[in-house]
Amino acid sequence: MNRRRVGLSLLLCLTIAQAGGAGAEGHDGAQAAADVSTTYPPELQRRLSAALGAKGPHYRPRTEHLLPDGRPRYINRLILEDSPYLIQHAHNPVDWYAWGPEAFERARRENKPVFLSIGYSTCHWCHVMERESFEDGAIAELLNTHFVAIKVDREVRPDIDQVYMTAVQLLTGSGGWPMSSILTPQGETIVAGTYFPPDDFSSLLQRANALWQAQPDQMRARAAEIARAVAAALAVEAQAAELGDRIVDRAVASLLEQHDELQGGFGDAPKFPQQPRLALLLDQALRRDDQAALTAAVFTLQSMARGGIQDQVGGGFHRYAIDNDWLVPHFEKMLYDQAQLVRLYLAGWRLTGDPELARVARHTLDFVLRDLTSPAGGFYSATDAESEGEEGLFFLWTPDELRSVLSPEDAELAIALYGVTESGNFEGRNILHLPSAPESFAAARGVSPAELWLRIDAINERLYRHREGRPHPHRDEKILTAWNGMMITALAEAADALNEPRYLSAAERAAELLWSEQRPAPGRINRVYLDGRTAQPGLLEDYAFLGQAMIALYDATGEQRWLTRAREMADALWERFADHGEGGLFMGEAAEDTPLMTRPKDVTDGVMPSATSAALQLLAQLTRRTDALEYERHASALLASTSGRVAQVPSAFPALLTALNLMRHGDTGHLQYAARGAVRADARISARNSSGENDVANLVVDLTLRPGWHVNAHRPLQDELIGTTLRMSEESGGWRMAAPAYPTPEILRLGFQSEPLAVYQGHVRIAATLAANPQQRADPGEDPSVWLPFELRLQACSDAICLAPETLVLQVPLPSR
Template sequence: MRNAVLFLMLGMLGGGSANAQALPAAPSRSPELQRRLETALAAKGPDYRPRTEHLRPDGQPLFTNRLIFEGSPYLLQHAHNPVDWYPWGPEAFERARQEGKLVFLSIGYSTCHWCHVMERESFEDVDIARLLNSHYIAVKVDREVHADVDQVYMTAAQLLTGSGGWPLSSILTPEGETLVAGTYFPPAKFAQLLQKAQSLWEERPEALRAQARQIADAVSRALAVESQAAELGDAIVDQAVADTLAQHDDLQGGFGQAPKFPQEPRLSLLLDQALRQDDLQALEAAVFTLKAMARGGIHDQVGGGFHRYSTDNAWLVPHFEKMLYNQAQLARLYVTAWRLIGDPELARVARRILDFVLRDLSSPEGGFYSATDADSEGEEGRFFLWTPAQLAAVLDPEDAELAIALYGVTPGGNFEGRNILHLPVAPEAFAEAQGLTLDELWQRMDRIDQTLYQQRETRTHPHRDEKVLTAWNGMMITALAEAGDALQEPRYVAAAVRAADLLWAKVRSDPGALKRVYLDGRAAQPALLEDYAFLGEGLIALYDITGEPGWLERARELADALWSRFADPDGGGLFMGEAATDTPLMARPKDLSDGAMPSATSAALHLLAALSRRSDDLSDDQRAKSLLASVSGQVQRQPTAFPSLLLALNRLRHGETGPRQSAARGAVRVEARILRKDPGAATLVLELGLRPGWHINAEQPLQDNLIPTRVRLTGDTPEWRLEERRYPPPKILKLGFQREPLAVYEGRVRIEAALERTTDPDVQARPWVPVELRLQACSDALCLPPETLVLQAPVTTD
């Protein structure tokens, strides 16, 4: 079929001209619509600057279309194009059917460089607008808002052309089925394509409809999920890790060749494997990549945070967008890696990411903005670039000399005559060469970066996409909560709480119902599966850290809602979005494999796995296993495409990781820490909290058939030896179903144990100790099976 489609596309591009017919003085609009457009424009206020080159002498726009009503910065960017844009929805397709017109669908996002180029060249061009307005219904979609729509039409583009990207440009039938798809088109070729497609539509519409139906069938097949189940165990995780390591770039970090993306889900799986299996190869690969990125130009050395990807193998030249979802995932990775090896460079990078988000991507209400653009003053990356003279002008001579050497700054530059700041020499080696300690170098760098940041703030800033996306905010809430806990930064936890409260107040339209976008005080668009799942994960993180049950109750509401709204009763699994009842869509997609962020399916599996450990609702475990079974066949065939889902599989099979965990379906909460008193001695402390009506057996439970509560270090802890254990005095109970008295622990329980260092106290030890806690929890009515928790207890100074 591809050959036929390509033949059709080539035929459409051949011959013809870009001559356009006369543009009506204004698109056909009702007086009511015209009044609403004028009212919406007036409401923007006197400081409003329309994004268009078509202005009246008084600065007012010549053109305004329906996108001015929308809650998406990307759509609002196009609200004053001469193209008579519609947002995605039934109105556009109904008009296309009534008038027998093709639909031109343009999908992009507000910080997309080539989307801006096509806007300037084509959508601001009056002749192209005349062609679109006369013969097409033009529909503009923000891919970050309608991720499900984007997935369907991107699949069509990939089937037709073998590739995809943004802007995604498609010509559809009035029924929403793809005829032609591509990405960026230069204006002359674009006009030619539009005119030829229109001619073919007039000459043989039924032949084109038949072709579109074939494409739609192919899209449906491509998006269909085979329901064949497979057994998934530890072997599939080991295979995914081995295959991922085989693709790792041992010279420069990352996976594969340029362009290089961080691929955070893969790094997460490697770190999880390092933690659970003591896999040194996985740990070294993940840390090597994290350090390579942190020292490259993909990391904003002045302002913190990471750009979206690198255009080269060495992480030097980024595409200068900054996306919230990257910051959330990378902050978690750097914190996790720091917890594993205790390297202060990793903690420093994590703090810089989170400080960037709180400073530059936070709304006054406490939500988090989506992204910043790559372009400013018409040039990509200009905001972030430096010359030696600029550094010398703002820094004192000694700091300027250090900064030029540290950041690899040269007169010729490394990007269009200017310099992307990076660290060509490892900080440890650079500090030694300069006669500084590493701490002294970090202090100098912080002072230099602060001065440069303040100077950079005087420049023209890239555009900032100020929509608050529920899913991405959920990811950021998780990152802030976990980092605040690990790094002992209460302000991070406070920011996570504030954002969670904002979302619950603003995007929760009804119990069990979320909106996807919040902008300018208004929530819009029904939420997708990922919104429920990622926000639910964030609420779980807040529950773990604060212990407040309200967060768990909210997460429970979202888990129940996502299952009722997105479950596929026929094929199993979860759909990306709710069923479309009024707008045509070629298929109802599912988001299975991981990309730049974890898939919605894996996020949902993580939420269900977390709830199954913290709630006595048995449906969570049942739903998790059902969801896993629905994708198990695909996972078995290509495990490296599902790293986040495999990480969730580990949670289901082997439990949680970290210093805080839940047991007994949430009836028991445990926190572990190591208080180091001097280089050779420390105290292990476990704090347990039991719900009313629950108890665990004491260390000596009085009956031989009962499982005692016991603490030990796991076998792979050579640095420490566990000496004296100190259990609290038990409470003696006699329950109705037990004749003999029981020795139990209830309520708040503290267990301590003395630790003695078995290796040289002056040698750096691992910053955490794996601790095994064996317990059995019972209520007045039942006893649960015995459980063994493995906690990673952080070593802190008493």
């Protein structure tokens, strides 16, 4: 994304009278900043030296300012932090502070404005501004003399980022990183922008200092006005509105209008995957058999998979594409993208049976387990866009490189398949992509798609090994609880969908790491884990996404400990973040010692679900899996607090609406819960045999009931009782089901029932034979469906109460022939 000069014109228009150069420093690129660390108190100097020494002999300071022996010339407080992004700036000549009370106390004491810089460790333009400005001695001198400089990692503190990014967007109409803001000592924005070239940045600092010295009251008044606007923009609409199925239909219709039918995605470049939008479309396709939603979502998934946004050699997805057809990516790889996209490709595969989608999910997970997994089992945050100072260099190829690595036959195939040319498609080199659909390419070569991919897998393995010898992009090795929770969920779902136990093992290992290292006390979770240290109190999204991960592991294993942990996270998030006055949930806990223009709430979905949507999803899941009524009350209250805004622009809240579907209509898929979690139903087609036109399969539905609970038998002894029945839904996809075989019931006598009862309890299995109807197939050689719907009707009772009858619609994947 281009970073243009923003904010400077705003600062100029704040000038009432020409302030001249009062208090400004001249800019001389050759001027060197003083090593401010030599002016630190002795105890701080000792701490900085000890922190540097603890980095070990392999530590490479990220700076151009080195002493002859390789040690850094400068060292500032950021060396003490647990953020790779902050540590990257620990050797700038700038006297950086981390966000906290110390910096603002100094600003107030010395009556200096604050310069706030927000970014993240794999941000290309953050690196550019660091090299051009924060490593420059004269600019550092300006900052150190006239400002208190604060550096924030937006991935560690998205709550701070949200507040100040809102100010940037209000002032300039756009946003991005690095974010550059000048604040009052009370933390209110005076002027803000994103990336500034060094000359413009130097001018901005000089003018801001001059205006602060000449017109402080006007600057403070303007900042207070901006702070009120930010608070109003982030306020959640308190007026409730009715949200039902129609609001979901409106959102889906709006997303389909925005969908690019030629190249996939939504809107024009730059194109982000927009995972929450795709998730809502796929949820709608499954729940409502919405073919338009399915077609749009799958087309986008296929378009991304075949573009340069997917790393064709190593697997995984880059952050976004700068063009309309997904060819040229911004080469960062983010963990949260991989986690969401895996789930989307699995969902698309389950709905269509397209093996290309399952292949993409596997390759993405293989990338994460190979390249983003720590020795302890947690998942790293991201990899950088650049290596050797050039964006994308690690991922690019020339025809000669391919020929030097591969045999002549394999090189010819790779060059043709991946659209490689002598002139290249990116700065004289090639981003590998699939200009033709794999099926079409295979047909033109006279081979099956499966044969093609076997050969390409071998080619990619050789290319990957060769690429490993190149200098790698920087990897951000902090382990974020929220993003790890998302990855654990994806792995647990993939283990079930793809029958891959290693994915489940990886999910459980990561979950145990977070629970043992990131949980300093019951009901409390931390956000960051780096180099064996835990840091930073968790935010709402950390509790919500980790809770969802525990639900996914509970669903995958049936082990009660995971459900217990999910409940702990849900209970804690409501206790720590609920706004009992205005409703809704705050992003972070209240901090009295550090100024912030407002305490933000994260409601609108972006490239990942908002923290509010994630919390609503967790509460809705627990409503179905436990008998604790407070989860439903909390979910309803949270939905009511946001419903006014959702009703206005429903397409801006796709993840929240997906959670709404879960609240109103229950889970989807082959595993579902009834009787507030007392009954677990798992349906699977366990075997399939095909011979000519005969195609039969075996269905089993396993019920697991908690101790003390039962369901009525298929044929109850009393006419007024609802029996347990299994039937095929009308939309049978060309299959029919023979009469199910029900187990022999148990006969019970309960205290409140004088007559004996025929019931099922404990573990129960219902089995049935399925047969395909060849007359309903357009082509007898093709599958009429890739999943089949079944209705399970039951009534659950305990020793004390009978619940209302329930009907679960189980959507069961059909194995390939």
